[in-house]
Amino acid sequence: MKEEFEGTPEWSDELLARRRKRAAVMGWVLAGFVVLFFLVTVVKLGSNIVQRAL
Amino acid sequence: MANNSTDLPVFDTSVPRADDVSDATKEMVSEMASAADYFELLKPRVMSLVVFTTLIGMIMAPTGADGGVHPVVAFTALLLIALGAGASGALNMWYDADIDANMERTRTRPIPSGRVSKDSALGFGLTLSAGSVMCLGVFVNWLSAGLLAFTIFFYAVVYTVWLKRHTAQNIVIGGAAGAFPPVVGWAAATGTVDVLPVLMFAIIFFWTPPHFWALALLKNKDYTENNIPMxxxxxxxxxxxxQILAYSLVMAGFAALPALLGHAGLFYALFSTALSAVFVAMSFWLFIAPDARQAAASKALFAYSILYLFLLFAGFPADKLIGI
Structure with missing residues (x-):
């Protein structure tokens, strides 16, 4: 038998903690991508600047 | 349910199932998920094989006059290809949640165990798919992005939706999805596709049936009960x-081709021959094994098949390094 939640779910400490942890991981992942994409942009831009016609 | 210090109800995270439940339940299920649950949706073990074969494709790609792809770009490509492959795994888990729930091997996955809702898995898979393909196109090149998109489509739609539940050739045709990563890696490094990555594709393509059928023989009861035509x-x-033996022989032939066609040297020729000989011998043993030994022979072949692919692909850069 499936147990279902009715109405608006309430927040327990455990759920809040899980949400906080998910948000923190997501934040770190996004920050990592920001740094990575910045570095890729610098690398690609850098090589183009070196190779531009003078 | 026990109350905590704030007098709010503590939900039993193991109870609700993620399928066919109310919106409130779905919301609760998605709030119960941890970051590790979402990571599990990416099928990390499959992803490790994808990362490895992609890396080999990139390493073996010619560097050209400009010194080849920059390490930062190569790392980004590898990460995005891994995420794309993981996204297709999440979409597979979303679609297959019903059968996963009934199979011993898969019932602890995040969706059937009620840790992640189906909707969340679908959103996660689609977002990662689109994001990985777009970013690969923008930051690396559009050929590799196109190939990655096709790989995701092939696994999530062609294999999971069309083939898996409808034909015994599901693994044979669907194996193409797992064979693409070295081609995508090569394309990411060079912007082109050549003979060697196509041979790598063929090796994985013909490796997949014996690898998976060895497992399917062990899990036959689960597949039969769930009407999956393995x-x-x-x-x-x-x-x-x-058929395992037949595909093993074809695979061994393709594993020898890189050396025969001059894309690998003597080390690879000897190394791949030895590895393939063991693979074929184990397939032959499985074929002739008496009933009482078949499970052990299947298990051994399945385990060796994973080792085989890792070692065979490691043989490419090792051969390049040794240079004989």
Whole structure:
């Protein structure tokens, strides 16, 4: 038998903690991508600047 | 349910199932998920093989006059290809949640165990798919992005939706999805596709049936009960074991081709021959094994098949390094 939640779910400490942890991981992942994409942009831009016609 | 210090109800995270439940339940299920649950949706073990074969494709790609792809770009490509492959795994888990729930091997996955809702898994898979393909196109090149998109489509739609539940050739045709990563890696490094990555594709393509059918023989009861037409369910054990042997021979032939066509040297030729000989011998043993030994032979072949692919692909850069 499936147990279902009715109405608006309430927040327990455990759920809040899980949400906080998910948000923190997501934040770190996004920050990592920001740094990575910045570095890729610098690398690609850098090589183009070196190779531009003078 | 026990109350905590704030007098709010504590939900039993193991109870609700993620399928066919109310919106409130779905919301609760998605709030119960941890970051590790979402990571599990990416099928990390499959992803490790994808990362490895992609890396080999990139390493073996010619560097050209400009010194080849920059390490930062190469790392980004590898990460995005891994995420794309993981996204297709999440979409597979979303679609297959019903059968996963009934199979011993898969019932602890995040969706059937109620840790992640189906909607969340779908959103996660689609977002990662689109994001990985777009970013690969923008930051690396559009050929590799196109190939990655096709790989995701092939696994999530062609294999999961069309083939898996409808034909015993599901693994044979669907194996193409797992064979693409070295081609995508090569394309990411060079912007082109050449003979060697196509041979790598062929090796993985013909490796997949013996690898997966060895597992399917062991899990035949689960597949039969869930009406999944895996080869052992449809054709029986003996026929499947014969096909495993046949595909192993074809795979061994393709594993030898890089050396025969001059894309690898003597080290790879000897190394791949030895590895393939063991693979074929184990397939032959499985084919002739008496009933009492078949489970052990299947298990051994399945385990060796994973080791085989890792070692064979490691043989490419090792051969390049040794240079004989």
């Amino acid at each position: 080869m052992p369910v449809v054709a029986g054990s003996k026929n499947t074991r014969f």
